[in-house]
Amino acid sequence: MPSPRPSIRPPLEPPLDPVHALRRIAFLMERRLEDSYRIKAYRGAVAALLSCAPGEVEERARAGTLKELSGIGAKTASVVTDCVEGRVPETLAKLEERAGPLAPGGGDVRAALRGDLHTHSDWSDGGSPIEEMVMTASEVGHEYVVLTDHSPRLTVANGLSVARLRRQKEVVAAVNEHLGDATDGGIRLLHGIEVDILDDGALDQTDEMLAGLDVVVASVHSKLKMEPRAMTRRMVAAVRHPETNVLGHCTGRLIMGGRGTRPQSQFDADAVFAACAEEAVAVEINSRPERRDPPDELIAKALDAGCLFSVDSDAHAPGQLDFLTYGAERVEELGIPLDRVVNTWPLDRLLAWAGGASR
Numbered sequence: 001m002p003s004p005r006p007s008i009r010p011p012l013e014p015p016l017d018p019v020h021a022l023r024r025i026a027f028l029m030e031r032r033l034e035d036s037y038r039i040k041a042y043r044g045a046v047a048a049l050l051s052c053a054p055g056e057v058e059e060r061a062r063a064g065t066l067k068e069l070s071g072i073g074a075k076t077a078s079v080v081t082d083c084v085e086g087r088v089p090e091t092l093a094k095l096e097e098r099a100g101p102l103a104p105g106g107g108d109v110r111a112a113l114r115g116d117l118h119t120h121s122d123w124s125d126g127g128s129p130i131e132e133m134v135m136t137a138s139e140v141g142h143e144y145v146v147l148t149d150h151s152p153r154l155t156v157a158n159g160l161s162v163a164r165l166r167r168q169k170e171v172v173a174a175v176n177e178h179l180g181d182a183t184d185g186g187i188r189l190l191h192g193i194e195v196d197i198l199d200d201g202a203l204d205q206t207d208e209m210l211a212g213l214d215v216v217v218a219s220v221h222s223k224l225k226m227e228p229r230a231m232t233r234r235m236v237a238a239v240r241h242p243e244t245n246v247l248g249h250c251t252g253r254l255i256m257g258g259r260g261t262r263p264q265s266q267f268d269a270d271a272v273f274a275a276c277a278e279e280a281v282a283v284e285i286n287s288r289p290e291r292r293d294p295p296d297e298l299i300a301k302a303l304d305a306g307c308l309f310s311v312d313s314d315a316h317a318p319g320q321l322d323f324l325t326y327g328a329e330r331v332e333e334l335g336i337p338l339d340r341v342v343n344t345w346p347l348d349r350l351l352a353w354a355g356g357a358s359r
Contacts, residue, residue, distance in 0.1 A: 012096060018057060018083040021092055022046045022076065023318075027136065028095040030319025031102060033257070033289070036127070039317070043128065045076035058084050102322060106329030109311075112344045113324055115144035117246055118194060118217050118284065118312035123168055124149035125157035126316045130168075130189070134175060136318035138187040144347050145321075146192040146215045147172060151204040153196045154221055165193070165209055188347055190214035194248060196221050201237025203244070210243035215354050217284065217312075219248030220265065228266040235267055239275040245354045246310045247276055249286040249293040257290030269298050273305040280353065282310040282342050287327030288320075299334055309341050 026042040029035075048071030049057055060066045061084035066077040075091070082089040101107075120126035121133050130147060137145035149168070150159035160168060172191040179186050192215035196204035203210065203218060210216055218238045226234065239247055250272070251264030276283055283302045286293040291314070294302070302309070311327035313320055331341060338344050342353060 012088050012093065014083070014086040014088060016083045016088065016092075018080040019046055019049050021079055021083050021089055022049070023136075025079065025089075025092050025095060027319040027322075028099055030317040031322040032319075036317075039319075040127070041073060041076060042079075043132075044071040045073075045080070048072050049080070061085070102325040103329040106325060106327075106332045109331045109338065109341075110325050110328035112338050113311060113328060113341070114346065115142045115146070115343050115350075116313050116315070116321060116324060117146045117192070117215050117282075117310050117343055118148050118248060118286070119145055119315045119321065120149055120194070121147060123164070124154075124159055128318050130171060130175060132318055133315070133321075134179070134187065134189050137321055140321055142187055142321075144188045144190055144350070146190040146217075148192040148194040148215070148217050151193055151195040153198070153204040159196070159204075160193070162206060162209055165205070169212070190351075192216060194219055197234060197238040199223060199226075199234065201234040201241075203238060203241055207243065213243075214351065215245050216243045217246040217248045218244045220250075220252055224252040224262070224265045226265070228268065231265055231267040232271050235272045236275045239272065239279055239281050243355075244279070244281050246282045246284050246312075247272075248284045248312075249288075249291055249314070250283065251293050251295065251298065253293055253295070254290050255292060259290070264293075264295065269301050270305070273298075273302045273307050276302065276308075277306040280308060282308040285309055285311045285327045285330060286314050287312060287323040287325075287330075288314045289323065289326055292326070292330070296330075296334060299330070299336070303334070303336060303340075307340070309336055310343055311341055312343075 022042050022045050026039050029039045048069045061081045066072050066080055079089040079091060119133055121130045122128055134145060150157040152159045152161045169191055172189055175189050192213050193205060194217045197218050197220045198204055238244055253264035254262040311324060311331060313323040315321045342350060
């Protein structure tokens with residue numbers, strides 16, 4: 001049986017590090033999709049503390065001047081003061097009390113997942129820097145995590161042009177250099193993209209840039225009500241693109257959440273999943289609770305077709321990396337063999353499958 005993944009839960013016995021406490025509060029709020037404005041305040045407070053000189057935080061906490069720092073408000077100052085004075089912050093204690101697993105099942109599957117192939121940073125529409133996403137991915141036990149910010153056509157999500165994607169590649173290399181050897185128990189940051197599937201099935205990035213990435217997730221984000229035959233042609237063409245590795249949230253549905261609901265796209269699932277099986281393209285099990293995409297009946301079709309799967313968080317904030325628990329529960333319930341879930345594979349096997357081993 002796979003060993004359990006470590007938790008980022010810190011001990012609640014004081015003394016607590018203020019930065020750790022603030023990060024933990026934000027993480028616990030993010031994994032429950034709580035108010036983004038409040039979460040941003042806690043993340044901003046972390047940045048404010050990290051800019052302080054040694055000993056300054058403690059001095060300000062004792063002098064009552066924390067709120068003079070840009071990014072520190074009354075609630076975040078209270079958390080910091082509690083930590084400095086040897087108390088467990090009430091906000092953190094309450095969040096820990098109701099933390100628990102996000103889903104009651106799927107524990108063994110979650111323990112088998114080595115990484116996440118679909119995550120976003122503040123380079124596109126995510127809320128946190130790349131470094132924070134990687135740090136949290138390591139803390140939740142990932143061996144690898146793929147950064148898949150959006151492609152240029154998705155302007156509403158600040159999609160990356162060729163020039164920005166090249167700059168991001170340099171940042172990814174620098175982060176990995178700082179992380180050190182992933183074979184020595186560390187984490188590896190892989191460079192990918194969530195590339196838009198255009199109306200004709202082409203991908204919204206140059207073939208040269210796609211070929212230089214570790215993992216390519218291809219997703220439909222526009223014209224979700226396209227006529228079924230045209231949508232089928234569009235999706236099959238994208239799946240058959242030689243750089244596509246994962247078919248992302250294939251129906252585009254929304255079943256809950258702040259954006260409201262949205263019906264699933266209509267297409268010939270048998271044809272699309274047959275193409276996925278032939279091309280060894282993984283069908284994503286998108287773990288976001290507002291998506292749960294594909295629905296169960298389509299996962300059953302993909303399973304019968306012989307498809308591979310990728311259980312992904314589609315995280316737009318560090319705490320949302322924990323969404324993998326939702327997808328793991330579905331894998332267990334639907335009887336998907338673990339060896340057909342590509343992110344249960346070791347890094348070398350994953351890269352060989354994705355075509356990224358020599359990149």
